[in-house]
Amino acid sequence: MAQIKTLADLQAVKERVYATMKTRVEGFDKNLPQIRIAMATIGIQAGAKEIYDYFIDQTDAKQIKAIVMQTSVIDDGNQQPVVVKVTMPDGESKIYENVDKKTADAIIDSLKA
Amino acid sequence: MSEYKMHILVCGGPGCSASKSEQIAANLRSHLQQEGLEKEVNVVLTGCFGFCEAGPIIKIMPDNVFYVKVQPEDAKEIVQEHIIKGRMVERLLYTEPSNGKKTPLDTDTDFYKKQVRIALRNCGIIDPENIEEYIALDGYKALATCLTEYTPEKVIEIVSASGLSGRGGAGFPTGRKWAATAKSKAEQKYIVCNADEGDPGAFMDRSILEGDPHSVLEAMAIAGYAVGADKGLIYIRAEYPLAIHRLQIALDQARDRGLLGKDIFSTGFNFDIELRYGAGAFVCGEATALIHSMEGLRGEPTMKPPRTSDKGYLGMPTNVNNVETYANVPAIILKGADWFSSIGTENSKGTKVFALAGQIKNVGLIEVPMGITLREIIYEIGGGMNGGKKFKAIQTGGPSGGCLTEKHLDIPIDYKSLSDAGSMMGSGGMVIMDESSCMVSIAKFYLDFTVEESCGKCTPCRIGNKRLYELLDKITQGKGTMEDLDNLRNLSHVIKDTSLCGLGQSSPNPVLSTLDNFWDEYVEHVKEHKCRAGVCKALMKYEINPEVCVGCTACARNCPVNAIKGEKKQAHQINQEACIKCGTCMEKCKFGAISIK
Incomplete structure (x- = not known):
């Protein structure tokens, strides 16, 4: 292991490791939009896991600051089959149905602005 | 290393690991692996969360949800329900004793609400081996x-x-x-x-x-x-x-x-x-x-x-x-x-970690600002007395400390006020007792410890504590005199004044504080040969009420020393000389005819 010889070395380790622990220490950042993907049985069957992974990759790639997380049935469960709910920090939310990669891109791009 | 989406913190403290928390962590890891989630969800075995009463504890971040009394078999449900579907596992949530509500956020519980963590700042958050x-x-x-x-x-x-x-x-x-x-x-x-x-x-x-x-x-x-x-x-x-x-x-x-x-x-x-x-x-x-x-x-x-x-x-x-x-x-x-120095009181700064034990609802490790009252610790953080019993005493400071009572509950905890009240801060043990504790026996228990632990170098500690113990033992046997009570006090002061180190200088504290705060109980032991808590066996007497006894012979058949005599369908009697006070007869009697006098 590399020796830590200066305050800058220490700071570098801190920043690198803290990034991996941020969610553990701080919990959710309430100032970020939240993207919830419904992952109940039907959602998973219809490929929600793939869409979930796609959201994670794309928000990273496009450097969009958002919390991507899984949830169970969204609202009353009438929407089918891959459902995504986006909640903005001000509390406003919108539900998208039949989400595929194309819709996912549109959702991510809408958060860019 | 990419950012983990979730962290499952599993308590690896002494209490929780005794209840298989390492197995819980291992099961969580293997279920996550089966689901292909091991790169997204991180399982960390941390130090003690403090809330040992509810252990083993796991906490899921960033959701900030904590589960209590988790068993290794629960790992699958936690992964399937919470991690994959995002639904909380209701049955593993903590129920707040004060209002009976399920409380998913640990920061909302009475146990954690009043705590300020400085010395324990990283315990339960980081992996101590990294x-x-x-x-x-x-x-x-x-x-x-x-x-x-x-x-x-x-x-x-x-x-x-x-x-x-x-x-x-x-x-x-x-x-x-x-x-x-x-x-x-x-x-x-x-x-x-x-x-x-x-x-x-x-x-x-x-x-x-x-x-x-x-x-x-x-x-x-x-x-x-x-x-x-x-x-x-x-x-x-x-x-x-x-x-x-x-x-x-x-x-x-x-x-x-x-x-x-x-x-x-x-x-x-x-x-x-x-x-x-x-x-x-x-x-x-x-x-x-x-x-x-x-x-x-x-x-x-x-x-x-x-x-x-x-x-x-x-x-x-x-x-x-x-x-x-x-x-x-x-x-x-x-x-x-x-x-x-902005935390705490005028004379005692910062926080103190206490280990709560005894007859309260929430036992565990807490860190609180100096100046908090014993009442807040017992009734808010500790959740009050177990089984609805009445608070009797709190022992602080271990074998060097003393027993405080109801009237001390509202003093702010700091070094000075505890020692003014006849106890001490000590390293932070707090044993809370209800009415089923006999204070003479408690003093005897701590003296037994000091007698064992005295190094023997100086005479007051080596011999004096032994004599103190013998006097206390005599009282719990019902053979004490009022003179013994005076001797207890005098001897205690001599040991305190003349011992070489802190051990002897503080070892009589449990005796002195119980003499001061529970004098009546000592007198009862001496004069009435009575132990109100029913702890001192020599002073206890099991008696059969002849009017209630139907002569079923259950007690006589179960008595290990054959101390109960009586004809079938006739009232039975206990031979007090032979009785070893094990309590079996009282347990076996279906008619409530046997009581402790």
């Missing part, structure tokens, strides 16, 4: 700051100004101790960490060492810089194998990263730490006895002066502080003396 996680939460930054920006004098000034005082019991100001060792001139000085936690029921030092060992190592290095020592020693009891294991890992990792050893932070400062194992003798918590034990001599105290800051380990100036005291130091350096 130095990088400690560094990520500003670990070793205080040491870097001291070495590169502050003079040793400045470090001592900050510690003094913070008002930090010894958390091992006596409460000596830490800054003054450091200054005294710094002033002593010698070629070699030592920094010692007293991890010989000996009070029955206390486990705060153990939890810190198991949950956040680096905080102690860092503080010892800071102390080394402040007083001019390049060698540290941790005296830890061999009964703490997990703490030793984690300390060893922490030492290896710190040396590996150059945070211990030669030329730390390229400043020319050298510091390294060795572990020394103690055999678990209570007297070795006393600084001079501890040092003799480390030197390979018998663990016996010596007269002070000379103080250890002048002549300590191998005759060299030595600074001895307790684990919890050290754990506070890095936070004080980083956040400043003003921040620390």
Whole structure:
């Protein structure tokens, strides 16, 4: 292991490791939009896991600051089959149905602005 | 390494690991792997969460949901439901005793609401076996700051100004101790960490060492810089194998990263730490006895002066502080003396860790600001008495402390008010008792401990405590006299005044405080041969009410010593001479005919 010889070395380790622990220490950042993907049985069957992974990759790639997380049935469960709910920090939310990669891109791009 | 989406924190403290928390972590990992989630969800075995009553505990971040009394078999449901589907596992949520509601957020519980965590800041959050996680939460930054920006004098000034005082019991100001060792001139000085936690029921030092060992190592290095020592020693009891294991890992990792050893932070400062194992003798918590034990001599105290800051380990100036005291130091350096001294009371600054035990709902480890009242600790954090029973007494400070009562519940907890009330802060054990505890027996229990643990060097402690114990035993046998009660008090004062070290000087405290606060109970034992709590067996009498007894013979058949006689369908009688007071007859009687008199 590399020796830590200066305050800058220490700071570098801190920043690198803290990034991996941020969610553990701080919990959710309430100032970020939240993207919830419904992952109940039907959602998973219809490929929600793939869409979930796609959201994670794309928000990273496009450097969009958002919390991507899984949830169970969204609202009353009438929407089918891959459902995504986006909640903005001000509390406003919108539900998208039949989400595929194309819709996912549109959702991510809408958060860019 | 990419960012984990979720962290599952599993308590690896002593209580939870005894309830298979390591198995829970292993099961969680394997279920996550089956679901292909091991790169997104991180399972961390942390130090103690403190809420031992509800263990084993796991906490899921960032959701901030905590589950209690988790079994290894629950891992699958947690992964399937919470992690994959995002639904909380209702049945594993904590139910708040005060309102009966399920409480998913730990910060909302009565147990955690009033706590302020400084010494335990990282316990339950970081992986204690990974130095990088400690560094990520500003670990070793205080040491870097001291070495590169502050003079040793400045470090001592900050510690003094913070008002930090010894958390091992006596409460000596830490800054003054450091200054005294710094002033002593010698070629070699030592920094010692007293991890010989000996009070029955206390486990705060153990939890810190198991949950956040680096905080102690860092503080010892800071102390080394402040007083001019390049060698540290941790005296830890061999009964703490997990703490030793984690300390060893922490030492290896710190040396590996150059945070211990030669030329730390390229400043020319050298510091390294060795572990020394103690055999678990209570007297070795006393600084001079501890040092003799480390030197390979018998663990016996010596007269002070000379103080250890002048002549300590191998005759060299030595600074001895307790684990919890050290754990506070890095936070004080980083956040400043003003921040620390703003917490607590006029005379006692900062926080104190207490181990709650006894007949309350929430037992566990808590860290609270000085000045909180016993009532808040017992009824809010502790959740009140178990089984709806009535509060009787609280024992603080272990064998050196005393028993406080109802009338003391509203005094603010600090060093001075506890000792004014006849008890002491001690290392932080708190045993809460209800009406089923006999105070004479409690005093006897602590004396039994001191008699066993007295090193035997000085007469008042060796012989005096033994005589105290015999007097108490006589009283619990129903053979005590009023003169014995006077003798108890006189002898206690003699032992306190004439003993060599802190052990003997404080060992009569449980006797004196119970005499003061529960005088009636002593008198009852002596004059009426009665133990109101029903604890002293010699004073108990099982009796059969002939009007209720139907002569079913169940009691007579189950009595292990054949002390019950009587014809079938006739009222039975207990032969009091033969009775061993085991209580079996009362258990077996279906008619409630047997009672304790």
